[in-house]
Amino acid sequence: MSRILLTGANGQVGWELKISLAPLGEVIALDRQALDLAEPDQIVAILRDLKPTLIVNAAAYTAVDRAESEPALAQAINGRAPGILAEEAKRLGARLVHYSTDYVFDGRKDQPYGESDATAPLNVYGETKLAGEEAIRAVGAEHLILRTSWVYGQRGQNFLLTMQRLAKEREELRVVADQIGAPTWCRTIAAATAQILTHRDRPCGLFHLTAIESTSWHGFAAAILAQAGYRGRLLPIPSSEYPLPARRPMNSRLDCSRLAALGISLPTWQQALAACLAQP
Numbered sequence: 001m002s003r004i005l006l007t008g009a010n011g012q013v014g015w016e017l018k019i020s021l022a023p024l025g026e027v028i029a030l031d032r033q034a035l036d037l038a039e040p041d042q043i044v045a046i047l048r049d050l051k052p053t054l055i056v057n058a059a060a061y062t063a064v065d066r067a068e069s070e071p072a073l074a075q076a077i078n079g080r081a082p083g084i085l086a087e088e089a090k091r092l093g094a095r096l097v098h099y100s101t102d103y104v105f106d107g108r109k110d111q112p113y114g115e116s117d118a119t120a121p122l123n124v125y126g127e128t129k130l131a132g133e134e135a136i137r138a139v140g141a142e143h144l145i146l147r148t149s150w151v152y153g154q155r156g157q158n159f160l161l162t163m164q165r166l167a168k169e170r171e172e173l174r175v176v177a178d179q180i181g182a183p184t185w186c187r188t189i190a191a192a193t194a195q196i197l198t199h200r201d202r203p204c205g206l207f208h209l210t211a212i213e214s215t216s217w218h219g220f221a222a223a224i225l226a227q228a229g230y231r232g233r234l235l236p237i238p239s240s241e242y243p244l245p246a247r248r249p250m251n252s253r254l255d256c257s258r259l260a261a262l263g264i265s266l267p268t269w270q271q272a273l274a275a276c277l278a279q280p
Contacts (some may be wrong), residue, residue: 002016004028007035007085008059012153013099016190017058026117027229028052028226032059037081038073038153047088055089056097056193057082060129064103066243067124078128083135090141095204095215097193102149102181102210104130107249114212114255115147115206123246133206144196146189149252153186156278163221167230177236181252182210185272195264208254211269223270228279 002025003035008014009029018029028050035046037059047055061067067074082098089096103126104119104256121127136143160183166173192209215223218236225234233268239248267275 001153002026002054003052004054004056005047005050006030006056006058006059007037008032010160011058011060011062012151012156012186013234014058014191015155016187017056017193020194020227020233021197023131023177024194025054028031033165036160038076040080040084041263043084043219047085047092051092052094054095054097054197056122057085058099060099061125062121064123064125067128068245069264071124071128074124074128075131078125079131079135082132083139086136086139086141086143087238089143090139093096094141095135096141096143097197098132098136098143098145099189100128100133100145102125102145102147102252103249104133104147104180105249105252107179107251108165108253112253112255113208113251115258122249142204144204145206146193146196147206148184148189149210149254149255150181150183151186152183152188152276156274159183159217159220160273160276163224163229167225167228167232171232172235173225173232174222174235174237175218175221176239176242177216178238178249180214180216182212182214182219182254183269183273184210185276187276188267188272190267192259192264192266194264196259199252201262201264206258207259210255210256210266211272213268213270214268215269216251220269220273223273224277227273
C-alpha cells in the first residue's frame, strides 16, 4: 500500500481528504501542531522519517486579509514550504499534490481563467500562493497543483457558516454582488483529488478544480439563506461599499475543461451546496 502524508489534516479540505484518500493507502494525517509548515527543518525531518510515497499538502495560510500585515509568515507557509515539500518528494521519488487559488489572477479577464493564463495576484495571499506554485515547478518533482476557489464546508471558518450565523443575528444583510466565482465544497475537492490520483493516465501538472457554473457572493448568500428560511432582507452591494485590507479579483471563474478532459465530472455549485446542507 502507498504511504500518504497529509498536511493540514484538520482544515476544511484536509478533513475530507482523510476520508477520500483512505482507500488509496495508509494515510498519515498531520495537523499544524504535528507539522508546522513555517518550520523548514521540521518539514525535512518528518518527511525523511516517514518516507511517504505520496504527499498531499492541504495546509496553507488562508487568512487573506491578515496576510497583508503578516507577509513573512504567509510567505513561509504558502511560498517557501511547498518548495521544500517538492524537494523532499523528489528525493524520495514521491508524488506531491498541492492546492492553490483563484487569487493568483487579477480578475480583469471577461472569461474564466485557464491554466495557461497570465497570473497577476492583487494581494499578499495570492502572491504567496503563486510563489508556492512556482517553487514546486522549479524543483521538477512529480506534482499536481490544483487551483480552486471560494472553498466552504460544514467546519472551520468560511462564507457558508458566516451567512448561517448572521441569518440568526440580523434582519438585514448586505453582501457583495460584483465579484463572480464558483463556490466549491471542500468534499468536491477531496473527491476529485482521489479520482485524479487513481486515473489510469497518472496526470500531472496544473489543473483548475472548482464547482461548475458561477455566481456572485450575493447569489451564493441568497441560496444559503433560502435553505435557512431567512426572512430578513438581503441587499446587493458593490465591493466599494465593503472595503477590506486585501483586494479581491472581480472575476474568479476558473476554466476546468482540462480536468473534464480526463473524464472527471464536477457538480454545479448549486448541486454541491444542496448536498453539503443535507449533511447531518
